[in-house]
Amino acid sequence: MEIDYQIDQNIAIISWNMTTSAMNVINDTSLPEFGAALEKAFDDAAVKGIIVTSARPEFIAGADLKMILRNQDQAPKEMLEVSMGLNRLFRRMEINGKPIVAAINGTVLGGGYEVCLACHHRIALDNPKTKIGLPEVKLGLLPGGGGTQRLPRMIGIQAALPLMLEGRAVSPREALEIGMVDEIADSREEMIQAAKDWILANPAPLKPWDEASEKTGSIIAKDNYEVPGGGPQSNAGAQVVAASRAAVLAKTHGNYPAPLAILACVEEGLAVDMDQAIEIEADYFVQVARSKVAGNLIRTMFLGLNKANKGASRPPGIDKTEVKKLGILGAGLMGAGIAYVSALAGIEVVLKDVSPEAAEKGKVYSRKLLDKAISRGNMDEAKAAAILDFIQPTAENADLLGCDLIIEAVFENREVKAQVIGEAEPMLAANGVFGSNTSTLPITGLAALSKNPGNFVGIHFFSPVDKMQLVELIVGEKTSDYALAVAIDYVRKIRKTPIVVNDSRGFYTSRCFISYASEGMELLKDGVDPVLIEEAARQAGMPVGPLAVTDEVALDLVYKIASQSIADGASTESDTSYQVSKKFVELGRMGKKSRAGFYEYPENDTKYPWPGLADIFPLADAQPDIEEVKKRLLYRQALEALRCYEEGVIRTKLDADLGSILAWGFPAYTGGTLSFFDFVGTEEFVKECGRLAEAYGERFVAPASDMLQ
Numbered sequence: 001m002e003i004d005y006q007i008d009q010n011i012a013i014i015s016w017n018m019t020t021s022a023m024n025v026i027n028d029t030s031l032p033e034f035g036a037a038l039e040k041a042f043d044d045a046a047v048k049g050i051i052v053t054s055a056r057p058e059f060i061a062g063a064d065l066k067m068i069l070r071n072q073d074q075a076p077k078e079m080l081e082v083s084m085g086l087n088r089l090f091r092r093m094e095i096n097g098k099p100i101v102a103a104i105n106g107t108v109l110g111g112g113y114e115v116c117l118a119c120h121h122r123i124a125l126d127n128p129k130t131k132i133g134l135p136e137v138k139l140g141l142l143p144g145g146g147g148t149q150r151l152p153r154m155i156g157i158q159a160a161l162p163l164m165l166e167g168r169a170v171s172p173r174e175a176l177e178i179g180m181v182d183e184i185a186d187s188r189e190e191m192i193q194a195a196k197d198w199i200l201a202n203p204a205p206l207k208p209w210d211e212a213s214e215k216t217g218s219i220i221a222k223d224n225y226e227v228p229g230g231g232p233q234s235n236a237g238a239q240v241v242a243a244s245r246a247a248v249l250a251k252t253h254g255n256y257p258a259p260l261a262i263l264a265c266v267e268e269g270l271a272v273d274m275d276q277a278i279e280i281e282a283d284y285f286v287q288v289a290r291s292k293v294a295g296n297l298i299r300t301m302f303l304g305l306n307k308a309n310k311g312a313s314r315p316p317g318i319d320k321t322e323v324k325k326l327g328i329l330g331a332g333l334m335g336a337g338i339a340y341v342s343a344l345a346g347i348e349v350v351l352k353d354v355s356p357e358a359a360e361k362g363k364v365y366s367r368k369l370l371d372k373a374i375s376r377g378n379m380d381e382a383k384a385a386a387i388l389d390f391i392q393p394t395a396e397n398a399d400l401l402g403c404d405l406i407i408e409a410v411f412e413n414r415e416v417k418a419q420v421i422g423e424a425e426p427m428l429a430a431n432g433v434f435g436s437n438t439s440t441l442p443i444t445g446l447a448a449l450s451k452n453p454g455n456f457v458g459i460h461f462f463s464p465v466d467k468m469q470l471v472e473l474i475v476g477e478k479t480s481d482y483a484l485a486v487a488i489d490y491v492r493k494i495r496k497t498p499i500v501v502n503d504s505r506g507f508y509t510s511r512c513f514i515s516y517a518s519e520g521m522e523l524l525k526d527g528v529d530p531v532l533i534e535e536a537a538r539q540a541g542m543p544v545g546p547l548a549v550t551d552e553v554a555l556d557l558v559y560k561i562a563s564q565s566i567a568d569g570a571s572t573e574s575d576t577s578y579q580v581s582k583k584f585v586e587l588g589r590m591g592k593k594s595r596a597g598f599y600e601y602p603e604n605d606t607k608y609p610w611p612g613l614a615d616i617f618p619l620a621d622a623q624p625d626i627e628e629v630k631k632r633l634l635y636r637q638a639l640e641a642l643r644c645y646e647e648g649v650i651r652t653k654l655d656a657d658l659g660s661i662l663a664w665g666f667p668a669y670t671g672g673t674l675s676f677f678d679f680v681g682t683e684e685f686v687k688e689c690g691r692l693a694e695a696y697g698e699r700f701v702a703p704a705s706d707m708l709q
């Protein structure tokens with residue numbers, strides 16, 4: 001049984017208590033049981049009202065996303081019927097005649113909150129950790145259990161739209177302020193008592209959008225319900241919808257169907273009565289639930305992300321390890337960031353730099369981040385002090401004695417790295433692991449400097465470390481499964497997402513990212529207007545255009561990487577990124593840090609394209625269609641990822657997909673670099689690669705791959 005049923009003083013208490021799933025979720029098992037429990041209460045003449053609650057810590061986490069993914073292949077008619085089944089149940093809750101109260105004991109999201117919306121009254125347990133909301137949009141879906149209809153009818157379009165379009169979840173207190181819940185209670189007992197009191201005081205509740213039929217006395221939908229603040233046909237309502245649509249389009253460029261569908265549900269559904277409205281919503285739900293975008297977001301950004309966070313790439317058969325004492329070499333930008341996230345996770349950190357002052361500076365970085373958290377109300381002084389206490393700044397190697405893991409984040413220079421590896425490695429605890437945060441130096445080469453290359457692994461963080469969720473772990477030729485397991489356990493402990501790749505020039509993420517930057521330069525060389533290049537990138541869903549992002553990374557770094565690549569025989573001087581970066585370094589235009597790159601950066605925080613660009617890259621008379629530019633930028637990255645896969649740099653499709661979205665912002669709606677082929681259609685992809693290769697060069701030739709079958 002997934003749902004408990006109990007009668008208390010003539011009130012039915014229906015508790016979600018799922019045993020077949022890690023959390024209470026709406027699925028093929030729980031929903032029919034919930035429906036049956038409700039019917040039992042409706043049919044029992046002695047039952048005066050119903051309390052819906054949960055016996056687990058959460059109330060209901062939402063719909064079962066695996067089920068939604070499975071149902072993607074259903075015929076639209078079949079899916080519509082399932083969706084209407086849910087909606088008919090929720091509608092029956094509203095009009096059955098008996099009062100139903102949601103006693104929200106913990107987090108309630110998506111379809112779970114739609115259960116609450118179908119109740120007549122909502123009381124939440126006051127717990128700041130509880131989250132209440134409709135986050136469907138984040139997974140390419142819309143609230144398909146009447147949420148797009150009931151929430152705006154309850155709290156107005158202006159308040160409801162941002163919650164549904166951003167998918168933001170709120171605490172019970174905020175929910176009370178907004179009107180998403182009606183009361184909050186301090187304890188479970190108080191909550192249940194308040195629910196009982198409400199039921200007794202409201203024996204025949206009526207939703208404001210319903211009325212008793214004059215003819216039959218039964219409850220029916222009103223056709224003249226006035227939405228608080230004005231419906232979609234009022235001036236105010238129409239304006240809010242139009243402004244929201246403009247904002248959605250500016251942000252998503254139409255790549256995500258769900259927010260537009262939510263707006264359509266509100267606009268069309270709130271203009272008719274509740275019974276017709278839920279049919280409109282169900283139609284839109286089926287459209288978005290069947291979309292490739294929803295499938296991609298659920299697969300990569302929810303199920304895949306959860307899998308990776310649980311350590312899907314961890315080698316089997318190795319006992320769980322724990323880093324209790326961590327050494328960090330180099331207290332610069334990266335070292336200081338790594339110290340902060342590790343201390344936050346309760347790990348004792350020894351932060352070493354060349355002088356006590358330099359090491360202390362690294363610790364001050366954490367102090368500043370903690371102060372910010374305190375000023376935002378997310379941290380208290382005592383906790384901040386305890387976190388800071390975990391960081392011991394030092395200039396002495398001896399303090400590293402007994403570390404389970406040491407991560408070096410010193411200058412990107414092989415000699416400096418060789419020196420610190422030699423000095424620090426002997427301080428490791430027995431079977432301790434050495435990690436390098438290098439961004440460009442091959443791990444196998446660095447491991448050769450170690451006395452124990454089996455325990456040497458690449459641990460590549462991204463900047464800023466406190467904000468970037470991904471960590472790319474690099475397996476060198478000799479890296480043992482044990483060292484990889486230690487690295488994965490550590491990354492999980494600091495609550496980041498690990499992906500695992502094999503050693504290669506630029507590993508996986510830098511290599512694909514460079515292909516993006518490089519295609520921006522190729523486009524410039526072809527005489528494409530830089531404004532068009534950057535706009536095409538944004539419209540394709542990249543967070544920053546290739547020229548602006550290259551300026552941020554710095555052209556001297558691109559030059560250094562391209563030169564090294566030539567020195568190692570991996571590319572030639574004809575390489576465009578080499579030629580362009582060399583030219584810009586000669587001009588002293590290193591990018592944002594020198595306030596001059598592809599853009600000019602005046603004193604304030606603004607930028608504009610450098611007018612001198614046109615002298616170096618004269619504009620072509622005929623500019624390409626923006627779709628062609630978008631295609632070049634996205635295909636180039638996906639092709640590089642595919643080469644990584646075929647060369648064995650990438651071990652799993654999931655790691656490639658997640659890495660691309662989380663490391664450099666490849667658009668999530670595609671599902672990631674290796675899901676991109678399915679998104680476009682493999683046949684179409686191969687055909688287009690052929691055309692692009694003919695038009696622009698062999699970098700667009702697709703490698704033979706089972707991914708393209």
Ligand SMILES: NC(=O)c1ccc[n+]([C@@H]2O[C@H](COP(=O)([O-])OP(=O)(O)OC[C@H]3O[C@@H](n4cnc5c(N)ncnc54)[C@H](O)[C@@H]3O)[C@@H](O)[C@H]2O)c1
Nearest residue numbers: 330331332333334335353354409410411412437438439463
């Ligand atoms: N900056 C990034 O975005 C980024 C991203 C990923 C990886 N990385 C890599 O991380 C490493 C560090 O980069 P960063 O940006 O933090 O550099 P940084 O210049 O900010 O910091 C390097 C620190 O190392 C210290 N150092 C130098 N020699 C040392 C020694 N012998 N012992 C102890 N400390 C020593 C320096 O004093 C300095 O504080 C590099 O390998 C870099 O490639 C950087």
